[in-house]
Amino acid sequence: MEEEFLECNILHEDIVKKVKQKMPEDAFIYDLAELFKVFADSTRMKIIYALLEEELCVCDLANIVGTTQSAISHQLRLLKQSKLVKFRREGKVIFYSLDDEHISQIVMKGSEHIEEL
Amino acid sequence: MEEEFLECNILHEDIVKKVKQKMPEDAFIYDLAELFKVFADSTRMKIIYALLEEELCVCDLANIVGTTQSAISHQLRLLKQSKLVKFRREGKVIFYSLDDEHISQIVMKGSEHIEEL
DNA sequence: ATTACATATGAATATATGTTCATATGTAAT
DNA sequence: ATTACATATGAACATATATTCATATGTAAT
Numbered sequence: 001m002e003e004e005f006l007e008c009n010i011l012h013e014d015i016v017k018k019v020k021q022k023m024p025e026d027a028f029i030y031d032l033a034e035l036f037k038v039f040a041d042s043t044r045m046k047i048i049y050a051l052l053e054e055e056l057c058v059c060d061l062a063n064i065v066g067t068t069q070s071a072i073s074h075q076l077r078l079l080k081q082s083k084l085v086k087f088r089r090e091g092k093v094i095f096y097s098l099d100d101e102h103i104s105q106i107v108m109k110g111s112e113h114i115e116e117l
Numbered sequence: 118m119e120e121e122f123l124e125c126n127i128l129h130e131d132i133v134k135k136v137k138q139k140m141p142e143d144a145f146i147y148d149l150a151e152l153f154k155v156f157a158d159s160t161r162m163k164i165i166y167a168l169l170e171e172e173l174c175v176c177d178l179a180n181i182v183g184t185t186q187s188a189i190s191h192q193l194r195l196l197k198q199s200k201l202v203k204f205r206r207e208g209k210v211i212f213y214s215l216d217d218e219h220i221s222q223i224v225m226k227g228s229e230h231i232e233e234l
Numbered sequence: 235a236t237t238a239c240a241t242a243t244g245a246a247t248a249t250a251t252g253t254t255c256a257t258a259t260g261t262a263a264t
Numbered sequence: 265a266t267t268a269c270a271t272a273t274g275a276a277c278a279t280a281t282a283t284t285c286a287t288a289t290g291t292a293a294t
Binding site for chain 2 (some may be wrong): 018044046053102106
């Protein structure tokens with residue numbers, strides 16, 4: 001017959017306090033999640049794997065990944081915004097390549113986890 | 118006046134062929150993207166950071182993360198499905214903890230990238 | 235058995251996100 | 265200037281996903 005709305009009491013107050021102190025800032029967590037979002041799509045992951053091998057133009061990427069030029073171009077924009085790829089122009093063709101050594105490390109750690117399942 | 122719909126010719130055939138051979142299977146890429154999806158949400162990232170410190174129950178997680186018990190519970194289900202957390206029951210309380218050493222490594226690599234921007 | 239409470243879960247809603255289509259931009263060649 | 269083509273981009277659409285709300289389940293205590 002209780003009329004309370006106790007969503008959730010703290011069960012272990014000291015532990016909660018301790019963990020809260022060690023938590024990173026919200027903005028940091030947000031940025032980190034944003035970074036992992038880039039890896040969280042199979043089209044982008046294919047692009048990344050392709051670029052791990054070779055500097056590639058948009059058109060070749062579309063062929064390798066198996067989708068349209070437009071889709072690749074949209075995804076490259078996200079990768080650019082996250083500073084994961086860089087590019088250079090050569091006439092009409094634009095070549096993309098990976099911009100950061102962490103990328104392969106992140107991908108490798110992820111694939112280790114997958115392979116051990 | 119051309120009536121062709123050349124979406125995208127292969128520009129560098131030899132390179133495309135070479136990179137294609139080195140590409141992982143689609144299923145692997147898909148699984149990898151699925152894994153990174155788990156890290157690609159700030160609520161789950163907060164849960165992960167909290168669990169890096171300490172084994173925690175759902176209720177305490179809700180307080181630390183700053184959301185409802187239900188939201189935490191839903192997210193823990195995803196983390197369970199990806200084999201990233203394990204749990205043990207102690208009476209009414211269920212304690213969650215990280216299930217894999219790769220998790221901290223993946224998070225650390227990601228945060229290195231963030232911090233260098 | 236009934237009450238309390240920690241957790242789980244289904245359905246609904248709102249929002250985010252990827253692809254497609256049409257079109258624009260930029261560069262080179264004629 | 266005009267044509268060709270590699271790439272970029274805006275809008276529309278479809279799908280995925282996170283949270284909320286209500287409610288169910290499981291455990292312990294009375």
